[in-house]
Structure formats: C-alpha cells, structure tokens
Ligand code: ADP
C-alpha cells in the first residue's frame with residue numbers, strides 16, 4: 001500500500017512515501033517556517049505521490065482526543081506561528097484519505113517496534129533527549145495516550161546540590177527537560193553540548209538526571225526495554241554512565257533477568273535516525289486499517 005509519512009519537527013519537516021514494510025520510495029525535507037508557507041509545500045509533495053493514507057508524527061503538545069473539536073491540532077507550542085495549527089484537518093480535507101496522528105515520540109516508538117530495537121516487545125519506552133525531552137510509551141502492546149499524552153520529559157528529578165543552574169523549563173524548576181535537554185546543557189556550561197569533552201563533569205550530572213527519570217519509568221511502567229535517542233544521546237559515553245546510575249538507583253530491588261545486564265535494557269535506537277519517519281508510515285497504515 002502506498003503510504004505518506006510526515007515527521008513534523010520544530011526545525012524541519014521530513015516527508016516520505018513508502019509502504020507498511022518500511023520501504024521508502026520518495027523523500028523530501030522542508031524547513032519548518034510558518035504553516036502558511038510550509039504546509040502547501042508538503043501537500044504538493046504528497047499529491048505527487050498518489051498515497052492512500054497518511055501518518056503524521058508531530059511536535060507538540062498536540063490534541064489527540066478524537067472527540068475534541070480541536071483534534072489533530074498542535075496546541076500550546078512555544079512556536080507561536082504553529083499554535084492551534086489544524087495540521088490533520090488540513091491534510092484530511094485536501095487529500096481525502098485516512099490520516100493517522102500521534103506525537104513525534106510515539107511515532108519513533110512505533111518505528112522501533114516494527115523495525116528496530118523494540119521488535120517483539122509489548123512494553124517499552126522511547127525517550128528522546130534533544131531540544132526537548134519526551135517519551136513515546138508502549139504498554140500492553142498499545143501506544144499510551146491517556147488523558148492527553150505522556151509528557152515524561154517533565155517528570156521532576158532531584159537537583160544535585162552543587163548544580164547552580166535554575167533550569168530551562170518555564171513551568172518547572174527541576175524537571176528533567178529543564179535540567180538535561182540540549183539547551184539546558186548549553187545554558188549551564190556556556191557552550192553547545194556537542195562541544196563538551198567526553199570526560200567533562202557535565203556528563204556525570206546528565207547521567208544522574210536521566211538515570212533518576214529512567215528509574216522512575218522502570219518502577220511505574222515496567223518496560224521490557226528502554227530506547228534512548230535524540231541529539232544529546234550522540235555522546236556514547238552517556239550510555240554506560242546512565243546504566244550505572246540506574247543500577248545504583250534500582251538498588252537491586254527488582255528481580256528480572258532483563259535487568260541483570262542493562263547493556264541490552266537501555267539501548268540506542270536500532271533504526272539509525274529513521275525510527276520517526278518509519279513510525280509515521282505505520283501510523284498511516286494503522287489509520288487505513290481503522291477505515
Ligand atoms: P530536536 O530535538 O530539535 O528534534 P535533536 O534530537 O537533534 O533535535 O536535538 C538537538 C539538541 O541535541 C541540541 O540541543 C544539540 O545541542 C544537541 N546535540 C546535537 N548533537 C549533539 C552531540 N553530538 N552531542 C551532544 N549534544 C548534541
């Protein structure tokens with residue numbers, strides 16, 4: 001089946017056409033400017049492709065409640081031009097095909113489920129550590145939406161007493177995103193995260209904050225694996241530091257063979273950056289199946 005995929009990000013829009021098996025036949029990117037300039041470019045691409053369904057994984061927050069008048073909109077994003085943008089109705093009305101819609105991180109979770117590190121699992125968490133921090137959650141084989149959608153990047157963590165940084169989140173003085181996102185690292189240390197050397201103390205603190213959050217996710221969600229992606233996770237030394245911190249914080253309390261070796265429990269994505277767009281193909285396929 002010919003499916004369209006749109007990975008809608010705050011800096012770029014990745015568009016692809018492909019099938020439910022993850023075979024991509026065409027791909028194009030557009031910078032995220034304003035809805036008035038960017039959406040027609042995306043639409044023209046999909047119109048050329050003759051797609052039968054579309055899947056959108058979108059930056060947020062987004063309205064995913066199907067009974068809501070603003071279903072399929074981007075809601076209170078700090079990107080002003082995109083506030084209240086009716087992205088799903090826009091494509092649905094223009095293309096008259098089923099449109100699947102979810103958060104960008106749930107799309108990545110889905111991509112990893114079908115094509116990557118979560119194959120065969122029923123319970124998993126995909127965390128992105130980038131400009132923001134967010135999680136896509138698979139529970140009992142289903143993506144979690146709940147009341148709105150999880151905002152697991154905003155869980156509170158215990159700030160290190162020696163950390164003077166006041167946090168990057170306008171809502172919470174000590175949430176994970178505020179203390180551990182890429183911009184938080186840059187703000188605290190005065191240089192881009194990518195420029196901090198691997199032995200910089202920044203990474204010990206980063207692993208502490210991420211480790212605290214991951215331990216909380218383990219206790220509440222009971223995942224079979226956790227996948228960590230996003231720009232900041234390009235620092236390979238972070239993985240062993242995070243695993244070590246999680247091991248300490250778990251305190252030996254949980255008995256499961258999966259937790260004996262955290263090397264296979266806390267892992268990078270296996271789709272090599274393609275998890276988002278591949279997940280969007282699956283969102284489109286799912287929308288078509290639902291009719
Ligand atoms: P976004 O979250 O905007 O979709 P990314 O996941 O690429 O995009 O995250 C961007 C953030 O990741 C920026 O704050 C950037 O400083 C940080 N980042 C990118 N590359 C690296 C790297 N190699 N090491 C550490 N941080 C990085």
Ligand code: ZN
Pocket residue numbers: 153154169170171172175176177178
């Ligand atoms: Zn916050």
